[in-house]
Amino acid sequence: MTTPPNSGGPSEAVVQDFANMSAALTGFQPSFIRPFLDPVNLSGTFYEFAVAQVGQTMMDALMSAFDALSNQQPPLSPQQIANTLLEVASSTPSQQAQLCQSIVAMWYLGSWYPPPFQKDGLQQVISSQAYTKSLAWNVAQAHPMGFSAFTFGYWSQPPGSLDTFGVNTGGGQ
Amino acid sequence: MGKIVTIIMLVIAAVTIVITTSITSTTAPAADPAIVLSSNIPGDAQFGQLPPNATNEEKLLAIQGDFDIYSWNTFIALNWPPLPNGNGDPQKTIGQYGDNDTVWEHYRNVEDIFLPGGAKPTYNGPVSVPTQCKASYKPGMKIISQVGKTPTVLTAFSQPFNTGPLIDQNGNYTRYEILVNKPMFDYILQNTLYSKAGQKVFSGAVKFPCGVLGGPEGAIMVKAAWKVISPADKNRFHTQTVLVYSPASQNPKYPASCSKKLMGLVGLHIGHKTNSASQWLWSTFEHVDNAPTEADVSSGKLKAKYNYYDPKCSAAKCPPNQVPPRPWNPTKVSAFHSQVVRMNMFKGNEFAFTSAAARNADALKLLLGVSASSVWQNYELISTMWPTNTGQCQASPGDPLGTPAPNFLANTTLETYIQGMVPNVSSNCIECHNNATMTTPVPSDFTYVLQRAQ
Numbered sequence: 273m274t275t276p277p278n279s280g281g282p283s284e285a286v287v288q289d290f291a292n293m294s295a296a297l298t299g300f301q302p303s304f305i306r307p308f309l310d311p312v313n314l315s316g317t318f319y320e321f322a323v324a325q326v327g328q329t330m331m332d333a334l335m336s337a338f339d340a341l342s343n344q345q346p347p348l349s350p351q352q353i354a355n356t357l358l359e360v361a362s363s364t365p366s367q368q369a370q371l372c373q374s375i376v377a378m379w380y381l382g383s384w385y386p387p388p389f390q391k392d393g394l395q396q397v398i399s400s401q402a403y404t405k406s407l408a409w410n411v412a413q414a415h416p417m418g419f420s421a422f423t424f425g426y427w428s429q430p431p432g433s434l435d436t437f438g439v440n441t442g443g444g445q
Numbered sequence: 446m447g448k449i450v451t452i453i454m455l456v457i458a459a460v461t462i463v464i465t466t467s468i469t470s471t472t473a474p475a476a477d478p479a480i481v482l483s484s485n486i487p488g489d490a491q492f493g494q495l496p497p498n499a500t501n502e503e504k505l506l507a508i509q510g511d512f513d514i515y516s517w518n519t520f521i522a523l524n525w526p527p528l529p530n531g532n533g534d535p536q537k538t539i540g541q542y543g544d545n546d547t548v549w550e551h552y553r554n555v556e557d558i559f560l561p562g563g564a565k566p567t568y569n570g571p572v573s574v575p576t577q578c579k580a581s582y583k584p585g586m587k588i589i590s591q592v593g594k595t596p597t598v599l600t601a602f603s604q605p606f607n608t609g610p611l612i613d614q615n616g617n618y619t620r621y622e623i624l625v626n627k628p629m630f631d632y633i634l635q636n637t638l639y640s641k642a643g644q645k646v647f648s649g650a651v652k653f654p655c656g657v658l659g660g661p662e663g664a665i666m667v668k669a670a671w672k673v674i675s676p677a678d679k680n681r682f683h684t685q686t687v688l689v690y691s692p693a694s695q696n697p698k699y700p701a702s703c704s705k706k707l708m709g710l711v712g713l714h715i716g717h718k719t720n721s722a723s724q725w726l727w728s729t730f731e732h733v734d735n736a737p738t739e740a741d742v743s744s745g746k747l748k749a750k751y752n753y754y755d756p757k758c759s760a761a762k763c764p765p766n767q768v769p770p771r772p773w774n775p776t777k778v779s780a781f782h783s784q785v786v787r788m789n790m791f792k793g794n795e796f797a798f799t800s801a802a803a804r805n806a807d808a809l810k811l812l813l814g815v816s817a818s819s820v821w822q823n824y825e826l827i828s829t830m831w832p833t834n835t836g837q838c839q840a841s842p843g844d845p846l847g848t849p850a851p852n853f854l855a856n857t858t859l860e861t862y863i864q865g866m867v868p869n870v871s872s873n874c875i876e877c878h879n880n881a882t883m884t885t886p887v888p889s890d891f892t893y894v895l896q897r898a899q
Contacts, residue, residue, distance in 0.1 A: 284500040309508065309833040310501050311794055311850035401852070404868045410843070419869045421846045423879060423888035436843030 282319055286335075291315040293338040295440070296350040297357065297372055298379045298407055304438030305379075312401055318378055321398055325390060326371055334368055350440065382406035410437035478514045480807050482815065484533025484548075486522040488656035488663065489719040490515035490726065490831070505833075505850060506796035512829040513804040516728035519715055521808075523549040523667065524683070524821060531569075540812055540819025544683055549667045549715075552624035556590050558633060559897035563640025568630050577703035578688045589620045589671065589708075590690040608862040609768035610775065612783045613752055617673040618775035619711065619858060620689060623894060628654050629664035633895070641898045644883045651883065651890040655838035656719040663718040666892060670712030670858035672752060681823050682709030682732065697772035711735055711752055712858030713824070716874070718891070720838050724847045725891050727830040727874035729856040733823050736785040736857045753785035753857065768862055785857050788864040790871065794851035797828045830854045830874045849875045 281287075291306030294315065298305070306315045323331045334357075341353045348356075355361070358376075359369040370387035377385045382402035386393020397403055404419045413431035415421060434441050477493040492511045496503055524547045525533035531551030539545065557573055558566045574582045575590060582588070611619040625633075632653050637643025656663030674682055687708045693701040712735070715728040736754045737747055742765075747756040755763060763784040770781060791797045805825045812822045832840075832847025840847060855864040855872035865871035878891040889895040 287501070307834060307848065309504055309848075309850065311505055311833055311848065311852055313501065313793060316501075317793075400866075400868050421844065421876075421879065423845065424882045425886055425888065432842035436841065438843065 281316055282323075287313075287316045287319055289335055289339065290319040292342070293335065293353075293357075294318070294375060294379055296338075296353040297376050299350070299354070299440050300379075300407060300410075300438050301435075301440045312405060314379075314402060314405060317399065317402065318375070321384065322371070322375060322378070325374075325384060325386070325393060330368070330371060334371055337368065378402075380407045380411075407438075410434075411439060413437055478511050480514050480517045480521070480804065480811060482521060482538060482811055483518065484522055484525040484535050485518075486533075486548075486662045486665075487515050487518045487658070488660045489658040489721050491658055502796060505794075506800055508831075509796050509800040509829070509850065510804065512726065512831045513800045513826060515726065516715070516730075516826055516829040517804055517808045519717065519728060520713070520730055520824070520826070521811075521821075523547060523715065527551055538815050540815050540821045543680065543816060543818040544820045547683070549624060549626075549669075550587065550685070552626050552665075552667060553630050555623045555625065555894045555897055556588075558625070558630065558639055559894070559899055560639070561899055563642050563899050566630075566634065566639050568627060568634075575690045575692070575701070575703060577701050578690050581688055581703065581705050586688055587622075587685050588688045588690055589622050590692075610773050611670075611753065611785070611858060611861050612769055612779045612781055613672045614750075614755060614782050615673065616778040616780065616782060618773075618779070620671045620687075620708065620775075621859070622669050622671075624667045624669075625894065626662065626665040626667075628662060629666065632664060638883065638895055639898060641884045644885050644887070644895065644898055647883075647885075647887070651888065651895070653718050653890050653892070655723065656717055658720070663720075664892075665718075666714075666716040666894065668712075668714040668716075668859060669710060670856075671708040672711045673706050674709040676707060678709065679707070680818065681734070681820065682711075683820050683824075684709050691776050694774075697774050699774055699776050702776050710824075712856050714856060714859060714874075716878075716891070718838075721835070722832055722847075723835055723839050724832040724845075724849070724875045725878070727854065729827045729829075729854060729859075729874075730824050731827055731856055731858060733825050736787050738787045739789050742786055751785075753783050753861075755782065755784060758784060766862055766864065783861065785861055787857050788855070790853040790855055790864055790866055791828070791851050792866060794853075797851040797854075801826050801828050827856060828854050832875065846875050846879055849873060 288306060292302055295302040295305045338353070338357065341348055341356055357369065357372045359365045367387065367389045370389060374385055374387045377383065378398065382405070383395065383397045385395055404416050409415050413434065478491040490512050492508065495507050499507065521539055522533055525539050526537040526545040527548045528534045531548060533548050553568050554572070560566055572588065574588065578588055613619060633639050636647055638647060653664035671687065674684065685708055687706055688703055689706050690703045691701065693699065711732045713730045716725045718725045732752060734748065734750065735752045737751065741747055749756065765784050765786040767784070769779065769783065809822055812819050828851055830849050830851060833850050834841055834844050835847040853866050853871050853873050860872040863870065863872045869876060878893070881889045881891060881893045883889045883895040884898050
């Protein structure tokens with residue numbers, strides 16, 4: 273067999289940092305957003321996609337803001353970090369907060385919803401796996417149309433707990 | 446930390462973010478896994494130590510490597526010369542005389558498990574011989590029979606999802622068979638799952654036994670693809686003289702027939718349920734001459750001859766991976782020849798390519814060391830699909846598929862027309878088999894064979 277070249281991409285540390293921020297923003301467990309073994313690598317895909325949309329400079333600034341919040345003492349909860357980044361108390365969120373909203377939507381819906389400041393942005397589904405693995409299905413303890421990981425007759429049984437779907441319910445991570 | 450780190454331990458460590466002493470072994474560290482010439486069928490994969498500070502890609506590559514070693518060790522053991530009882534003969538070696546009878550061909554063919562009227566099967570009893578084959582049949586001879594077409598079931602000359610037959614460059618239809626090992630057969634027998642009536646009264650969940658590292662093997666399913674070959678090609682294939690049976694058909698109309706053919710093995714799927722893979726481990730091997738890759742075609746680096754590709758025919762004249770036009774008549778030589786190209790299904794999962802290539806090179810050295818004429822040197826591992834997120838012999842409730850790696854996997858002789866990277870459409874062993882049920886609407890634990898019950 274012919275081996276294709278491996279494509280370059282962001283470093284492991286950058287992807288892990290983005291995953292940690294995404295976990296805080298979405299309310300999911302970090303280990304679900306970026307599993308120990310991650311053959312799907314949505315964190316890497318989403319990071320690269322967002323950078324291509326808004327530019328490296330803006331993404332670096334957002335990650336720096338997240339890192340600063342993560343390193344605060346006493347430690348902030350993921351919810352507190354998310355509230356700060358999303359500027360939930362503000363009726364006129366900054367461009368950085370708008371980017372955070374788009375990142376949340378990206379994780380939940382598998383699509384890019386351009387932030388208001390991205391004038392030439394295009395709403396789009398990021399990939400087939402981004403769709404089938406979008407978090408909205410997990411919160412609903414359900415599955416997307418046309419793709420189910422459950423076995424026949426699953427609908428006759430109660431769904432698993434939200435924890436088993438990766439949601440951070442506060443029961444530990 | 447001990448060198449044996451099971452996948453479940455890794456996953457537990459990941460999801461709890463607590464490096465517990467549960468993965469610390471006080472026993473002497475075992476040797477890292479390696480491909481070996483042995484008749485022992487591995488009960489499960491063995492895991493080596495991960496590189497320190499490994500990236501996601503490096504971790505996946507390392508563990509994929511362990512699973513690919515497991516696959517090659519399984520392939521070697523299943524293709525080992527057998528004793529009269531069907532187990533591997535430790536006094537002999539695979540390929541020492543070029544070709545040899547194999548262990549897996551002594552497994553029970555599903556044709557002889559799901560019998561008419563739901564009759565009770567036996568593991569070593571006589572095989573069903575169609576009337577048209579009786580004159581040519583001799584005890585021990587393999588019969589590849591066409592069964593009634595059942596949607597989503599691999600039939601004798603059609604493929605999953607009834608996508609169509611595969612026709613070689615000589616116009617002959619590829620034939621298939623499915624066999625199961627004794628632990629899988631015993632589970633079917635003990636739970637009376639060989640008949641519709643038995644399945645109807647079965648309560649609970651179907652749970653085939655899991656293999657254990659260093660212990661007994663779990664349930665194993667083997668699917669084999671065979672093509673007609675000429676005697677001149679015999680030294681490149683594992684071969685059998687087979688009775689090829691085609692039952693009568695109304696559309697197109699042809700009578701039942703049976704003919705003796707020299708067949709060469711071109712594809713081999715091995716599914717094994719193990720402790721580290723309640724979604725089963727899926728190893729798939731092919732003959733090295735089956736088809737070029739997309740990259741081979743675009744670069745023009747083609748062999749002079751393939752089993753399922755004509756290098757002299759342009760893409761315009763011979764578009765790749767097309768289902769043969771109907772009518773399909775396996776009793777006649779077809780004017781249509783399948784033009785098969787192996788699609789790149791590992792984009793984003795390049796570790797699967799890298800690992801398989803390395804393990805194939807290791808295995809080739811070992812097999813050539815036995816004999817330069819070993820036919821087994823002409824087979825290659827395409828990859829092993831394994832769950833990255835699973836429990837000890839049971840799935841995680843929120844992730845029944847276990848997030849398989851690689852994301853997609855296809856054998857060009859068994860999933861010719863469903864290669865690709867589209868979820869729920871392209872070939873993914875675990876995703877597809879997760880949909881399997883018995884003849885009752887009860888999940889059948891990743892096997893479709895129970896649908897054959899009568």
